[in-house]
Amino acid sequence: MRKKDVDFNFFRNKVFIIVLLVVILSLGTVFAGNFIIKKDSMITVNDTLIMEGEYLVRAGDYVFGYEGNKNVGLFLNPETASYDFRNSLGEPNMVIGAGVTLDSSWIKTLGVGKKDRYVPDYPLEVRGKNRNNITAFFEGAIQVGEMIISPDAFIDRTFYPNKTYDAMRKIKLIKPDLGNTNKLNHKTLPAEAYRFYLEPIYETIWNETLNEPQLVVIGYKEIEGRDMSAMISINTKGLQELMEYTESLEEEIDLMKEEIDIMEKEIDIMEKEIDIIKEELCKKGNYVFC
Numbered sequence: 001m002r003k004k005d006v007d008f009n010f011f012r013n014k015v016f017i018i019v020l021l022v023v024i025l026s027l028g029t030v031f032a033g034n035f036i037i038k039k040d041s042m043i044t045v046n047d048t049l050i051m052e053g054e055y056l057v058r059a060g061d062y063v064f065g066y067e068g069n070k071n072v073g074l075f076l077n078p079e080t081a082s083y084d085f086r087n088s089l090g091e092p093n094m095v096i097g098a099g100v101t102l103d104s105s106w107i108k109t110l111g112v113g114k115k116d117r118y119v120p121d122y123p124l125e126v127r128g129k130n131r132n133n134i135t136a137f138f139e140g141a142i143q144v145g146e147m148i149i150s151p152d153a154f155i156d157r158t159f160y161p162n163k164t165y166d167a168m169r170k171i172k173l174i175k176p177d178l179g180n181t182n183k184l185n186h187k188t189l190p191a192e193a194y195r196f197y198l199e200p201i202y203e204t205i206w207n208e209t210l211n212e213p214q215l216v217v218i219g220y221k222e223i224e225g226r227d228m229s230a231m232i233s234i235n236t237k238g239l240q241e242l243m244e245y246t247e248s249l250e251e252e253i254d255l256m257k258e259e260i261d262i263m264e265k266e267i268d269i270m271e272k273e274i275d276i277i278k279e280e281l282c283k284k285g286n287y288v289f290c
Contacts, residue, residue: 158229159192160237167238168245186224193230196222 057063057076063083065073071090074083082105084092096105111120161167170190177183186194198220207214282290 154229156229158227158233160233161192165237166241167234168241170234171238184226186226189226189231190234193227193234195225195227197225199223 059076059078061076062070063074063076065071069088071086071088073086075086075092077084077092077095080095081098083096083098085094087093093108094106109120109122110124112124112126167190173188174190175185175188177185186196199222200217201219201221202215203218204213205216206212278289281287
């Protein structure tokens with residue numbers, strides 16, 4: 001094929017595309033498979049901007065996908081009002097909430113700390129310099145509401161009680177919840193260890209502007225908790241106080257032992273003196289102890 005023919009075919013194809021777009025856009029809105037092209041839409045050919053405007057996707061279709069596997073891609077999920085990044089099985093690996101039904105996002109597994117690609121062994125995994133050096137991992141426990149956290153170390157910067165801090169007394173004041181003895185009464189914790197956070201309370205209202213229901217925050221409720229790092233510091237101080245008290249008792253016991261030894265020696269001396277007196281008396285008379 002001659003160069004002139006190649007250039008002509010390229011020019012002819014480009015003109016055909018432009019003419020086609022002009023016809024489509026002149027109609028206003030055109031439905032093309034899973035997406036909608038509106039008038040004044042942005043379309044590019046060979047990185048050349050042809051038209052600007054809106055690119056809309058039908059609910060329940062892919063925004064874009066992989067030619068080799070049609071399950072792979074970004075899916076607009078109308079059931080949960082979310083954007084799903086789906087894998088080769090059509091299952092979401094990452095979900096970004098965009099509506100009332102699901103206003104949060106989640107990732108199936110997430111690895112942090114590695115530059116090269118790898119598959120995390122846990123839902124959330126933080127690694128060190130190499131694959132075998134797992135800094136921390138997080139996974140849900142068997143019981144609902146619990147979480148297993150397994151780091152190599154926690155580094156915190158919480159306070160440490162001073163010398164005048166009466167940790168043993170504060171620890172003694174910690175009590176169980178009267179309504180449930182298996183639960184802690186957080187209000188009996190030392191002030192340094194008591195923590196709470198505000199959990200939002202949601203209500204569904206009708207958004208007139210968007211013409212759809214919308215979740216809004218109408219208030220907050222306190223969720224009580226315990227500062228584990230502060231509690232460790234208080235327990236450590238309490239243990240030190242207990243050790244100091246035990247050491248002082250041991251010193252008193254040692255002093256008492258010394259006094260007892262002295263008393264036993266004095267008793268021995270007194271018993272010997274009594275024996276001597278008895279002998280003298282028995283020489284002078286016939287007494288019962290003779």
